[in-house]
Structures are given as structure tokens and as C-alpha cells.
Amino acid sequence: MAETKFIIKTNNKRDLWIQIGIVLLLSLIILLIFFFIYLPWTTNHGExxxxxxxxxxxxxxxxxxxxxxxxxxxxxxxxxxxxxxxxxxxxxxxxxxxxxxxxxxxxxxxxAKNPRMVTMPNLKDMSLKSAEMTLKNYKLIMGSITLKPYLGSVVLEQSVTSGQKVPEGTHINLVAGDGANNKEFTAPDLIGKTEEEAKFEIAASGLILGSVLPAPGTPGTITKQNPAAGTTIRTGDIIDIWITSDAPPTTPDQQQEPNL
CATH class of the missing domain: 3.30.10.20 (Trypsin Inhibitor V; Chain A)
Structure with missing residues (x-):
């Protein structure tokens, strides 16, 4: 069988370049059709x-x-x-x-098929709102709440002892103070007082001392309090104080957050 050869006949160089240009143009058109029409259609591109x-x-x-x-x-x-x-x-x-x-x-x-075990947190002296948020963080559920006469509206007892292992989803029953005589008044000014003076005034005001946090300065002096002086609070609320000490001040990452 005779071999067939494809021969481009040209009369001059100009015709040759025209025919090469036509071949290149056709090749470009084929590539464009493949990438922008055929390929997107077969791969559901853009859908x-x-x-x-x-x-x-x-x-x-x-x-x-x-x-x-x-x-x-x-x-x-x-x-x-x-x-x-x-x-x-x-x-x-x-x-x-x-x-x-x-x-x-x-x-x-x-x-999950079976609940994971978590360590029961200590909820005592927390407000009911803080206790509920803590239980959610541990994937536990707040159960019944029993109120008993007490000056502050804080958790007094919990049905599961702190540190005990319990399954996620466990209902935790609480006993909390009913906040008897829970009247509103302004927070006392504790800035500049000693720790002993502050403790006496906090107790006399019907408040609960929360966190005692370190602060830089002359040892034994209160430099900050939360809630701030003059803030409207209620009997039984928790108040945190920052007091200077001989120990070096903690960094923001090391300092614990006060009870809210």
C-alpha cells in the first residue's frame, strides 16, 4: 500500500506563513473549546x-x-x-x-454510644448563673434547685461532690441561698484599705468575699475591687479585691479571673 503524505504546497514564503498561522489558530480554538466548554461540561464546573x-x-x-x-x-x-x-x-x-x-x-x-466521664467542678459560692455556665462547659445538666434561707444567692450544696468522675449529661441538683433581705445598695469603697479592714467592711455590708488577687505596690494595700465602689449591688453579692503583696505580680496569663 502506497504511503500517503500530507504536503503543504506553497508558492512562496508568504503563503507558508499564512498556512502555519491558520494551523496555529485552529489549534488555539480547539484548546479553548476543550478547556472552557468540554471540560467544564464533563466536570459540572461552576455548579x-x-x-x-x-x-x-x-x-x-x-x-x-x-x-x-x-x-x-x-x-x-x-x-x-x-x-x-x-x-x-x-x-x-x-x-x-x-x-x-x-x-x-x-x-x-x-x-457517642457511651458518655465520656468528666470531673465534677466545684460550684459552691458561685451564683446560679455562673454554676449553670460551668455545668454547660463540662457538658453536665443543671437539675433541680432547692432554695434555703441564706443571705446570698449562691450555691451552697451540690448533689455530686467536686472532683468525682461523672458521665456527660448527668443532672446535677443544687441547693442555693434564697437571698433573704436581698436589698440593693452601693458597693463600699475598699481602695487604700488593708485586707483586714476590707474583710470587716465586706462582712458588715452583708457581702461575700470572693477572690483575693495579687497586685503590685506597697504590701497590704487594696488597689482594685470588683464590683467597683459606688456600683449598685445586692446583699449577698460577691466582691473581689486586688491587694498588694511582697510576691512579684502575676502576668495577665497567670492571674486568675474573679468570680462574676
């Missing part, structure tokens, strides 16, 4: 997918469900929830109804 609501779904259902929607998932965390079945989705990111690209991974928090 967005609405993220479904996965909360409550079991893990065993997810893979097939998300495959149909061209999405993936990854379990990022787990937590215990008495009100949800184990190995079901509790939280997701991105959230339901978000717009994402095909193939996007959805990060999940699922319900």
Missing part, C-alpha cells in the same frame, strides 16, 4: 449543590445518601446526648441549605 440536613440521620445511611448528591462526609467529633440515638448526626458543617461545590466534604459531630 453548586444545596447541603441537605443530616441531623438525626444514622451514619450507616449517610454514605449512599451523600453519594447520590455528589458529597462526602467526615466524622470530626462525638458527644453524648440522651435525647438522640447513638451514632446519629448531632451537628454538621457546612450547615443545611448551604451552597457548596460537588465533592465537598461535610464535617459531622455524632452522638
Amino acid at each position: 453548586s449543590i444545596t447541603v441537605p440536613d443530616l441531623r438525626g440521620m444514622k451514619l450507616e445511611e449517610l454514605e449512599e445518601f451523600l453519594d447520590d448528591k455528589d458529597l462526602r462526609y467526615e466524622v470530626q467529633d462525638s458527644t453524648f446526648d440522651l435525647n438522640m440515638p447513638p451514632l446519629s448526626v448531632k451537628e454538621q458543617y457546612p450547615k443545611a441549605n448551604s451552597k457548596v461545590k460537588a465533592g465537598r466534604k461535610i464535617y459531622l459531630t455524632v452522638v
Whole structure:
């Protein structure tokens, strides 16, 4: 069989360059069609997918469900929830109804089969609001609250001793003061007084001494208080003081936060 050869016939160099230019132009057009029309069409480029609501779904259902929607998932965390079945989705990111690209991974928090054990915090002398926030941080639940006559509205007893290991989701019952005679008045001015003088005035005002924090200066002198002098407070509220000492002052990272 005779070999076929493709020969460009030109009469001069000008015709040759014209034909080379035509070939290059056609090649460029083919490349543009491939990258901007064919490739985006085959890969669904630019299309967005609405993220479904996965909360409550079991893990065993997810893979097939998300495959149909061209999405993936990854379990990022787990937590215990008495009100949800184990190995079901509790939280997701991105959230339901978000717009994402095909193939996007959805990060999940699922319900653990068994609760994790946490160390019970000490809630005594905290306000009920602070106690509730602390319990939430430890993934515990505030249970019943029993009030008893007491000057301050603070936690007096807790159903689980501090330091004891308890499962997440445990209900913690509290006994708190009812704040009897809980009248409003202005906070006393403790600045410049000694620690003993401040303690006497705090007790005489029906307040509770909270944190005693170190501060730089002449040893034995109060330089700051919280709430500040003149602030409206109630009988039984907690007041924190900053008092100078011989010890070097703590850095902001080392200094503990006062009770609020």
C-alpha cells in the first residue's frame, strides 16, 4: 500500500506563513473549546449543590445518601446526648441549605454510644448563673434547685461532690441561698484599705468575699475591687479585691479571673 503524505504546497514564503498561522489558530480554538466548554461540561464546573440536613440521620445511611448528591462526609467529633440515638448526626458543617461545590466534604459531630466521664467542678459560692455556665462547659445538666434561707444567692450544696468522675449529661441538683433581705445598695469603697479592714467592711455590708488577687505596690494595700465602689449591688453579692503583696505580680496569663 502506497504511503500517503500530507504536503503543504506553497508558492512562496508568504503563503507558508499564512498556512502555519491558520494551523496555529485552529489549534488555539480547539484548546479553548476543550478547556472552557468540554471540560467544564464533563466536570459540572461552576455548579453548586444545596447541603441537605443530616441531623438525626444514622451514619450507616449517610454514605449512599451523600453519594447520590455528589458529597462526602467526615466524622470530626462525638458527644453524648440522651435525647438522640447513638451514632446519629448531632451537628454538621457546612450547615443545611448551604451552597457548596460537588465533592465537598461535610464535617459531622455524632452522638457517642457511651458518655465520656468528666470531673465534677466545684460550684459552691458561685451564683446560679455562673454554676449553670460551668455545668454547660463540662457538658453536665443543671437539675433541680432547692432554695434555703441564706443571705446570698449562691450555691451552697451540690448533689455530686467536686472532683468525682461523672458521665456527660448527668443532672446535677443544687441547693442555693434564697437571698433573704436581698436589698440593693452601693458597693463600699475598699481602695487604700488593708485586707483586714476590707474583710470587716465586706462582712458588715452583708457581702461575700470572693477572690483575693495579687497586685503590685506597697504590701497590704487594696488597689482594685470588683464590683467597683459606688456600683449598685445586692446583699449577698460577691466582691473581689486586688491587694498588694511582697510576691512579684502575676502576668495577665497567670492571674486568675474573679468570680462574676
